[in-house]
Amino acid sequence: MVKSKRSSLKGLAAKYGLKPRKKFTAVHRVLKAKRKCIQCGSLKFIREAVGIWACRKCGFKIAGLAYDVKI
Numbered sequence: 827m828v829k830s831k832r833s834s835l836k837g838l839a840a841k842y843g844l845k846p847r848k849k850f851t852a853v854h855r856v857l858k859a860k861r862k863c864i865q866c867g868s869l870k871f872i873r874e875a876v877g878i879w880a881c882r883k884c885g886f887k888i889a890g891l892a893y894d895v896k897i
């Protein structure tokens with residue numbers, strides 16, 4: 827794993843303890859990462875529903891994983 831710059835944990839506030847919050851942050855970051863649409867190159871390629879990834883610009887849609895696209 828590449829060591830990234832330190833940043834605060836996302837979401838969950840001060841609940842559930844450190845370990846679950848760290849795991850949640852890792853997943854959240856992957857989910858919200860900027861992705862390029864394979865068809866038009868736009869960065870508006872986001873998750874529409876669990877396992878469904880769609881481009882907000884051109885409407886291109888593919889199936890992926892729940893929190894990430896693996897092509």
Ligand SMILES: [Zn+2]
Nearest residue numbers: 863866881884
């Ligand atoms: Zn697109």
